[in-house]
Amino acid sequence: MQRILVPGRNGQVGWELQTTLAPLGTVIALDRGGMDLANPGSIRRVIRDAKPDVIVNAAAYNNVDRAESEPDLAMQVNGVAPGIMAEEAKRLGAILIHYSTDYVFDGERDRPYVEDDPPNPVNAYGRSKLAGERAVQAVGGPHLILRTSWVYSGRGSNFVLTVLRLAREKPELSMVNDQSGSPTWARWLAQATAEILRKRDVTPNGSGIYHLAGGGHATRYEFAQAIIDTTKDVSGDPRGWARLSPITTAHYPLPARRPPRPVMSLDKVRRAFGVATPNWREQLHGFLGELAKSTRLGV
Secondary structure (H helix, E strand, C coil): CEEEEEECCCCHHHHHHHHHCHHHEEEEEECCCCCCCCCHHHHHHHHHHHCCCEEEECCCCCCCCHHHCCHHHHHHHHHHHHHHHHHHHHHHCCEEEEEEEHHHCCCCCCCCECCCCCCCCCCHHHHHHHHHHHHHHHHCCCEEEEEECCEECCCCCCHHHHHHHHHHHCCEEEEECCCEECCEEHHHHHHHHHHHHHHCCCCHHHCEEEECCCECCEEHHHHHHHHHHHHHHHHCCCCCCCEEEEECHHHCCCCCCCCCCCCECCHHHHHHHCCCCCEHHHHHHHHHHHHHHCCCCCC
């Protein structure tokens, strides 16, 4: 049985990985107290003590707006730490799986981005994630970099939970309709990661970047409307939901600039691993159906 180290156990993806990876080996899941990604010595010490066969790095600095005022911390966690993990993984002969983001692109293309398209991040968060990708690649050990998009789950702070709360509290919500992405359920992302590990040995020659996200794409406005409509469907309660109004990014300024359309092609991961990438609406329906069963929809 493999030893699988998962930093970021309390995050959206890290929480799900503890279940999906369990059939593949012994999962050693750590929170920040167990491995501090801002402390290189902590990273090296923990990995050397754990001696994993696989590292699945689900830990990251994910606050896109705060990264504008904390670029050094974002770079340390997202840009430097993955390279240290890659060095230690290579020393052990272990595999590193590292999650990145569609925000490494500027979102200006009129077609989905493929893995070989030149990155051009437009904010501090994207720059830090791109630095992490390059640090992992520079080490040259067995690795997979999985770029994903708009992740949500039943934990923490995310777009779906925020819309569900605000749509009950307010009669009307304004949602940006000129930013697109591919909403991705954290559980599906964790399951796809486990499927990839089951299907293929990762060697230096097989290492690389893969796009792994929900199929299709939506604007924030379209995503929010789908959240409300699907919740009405799975809960059977059509009453009292906010009415949505589309707005432009210019009407909702934030500290960090967002790429308008960093939609990614998923063809490479399908070809390489045979991973099915369900449409984002299908994933959302499954997620909200589970919330309804657990009476956590608030309806």
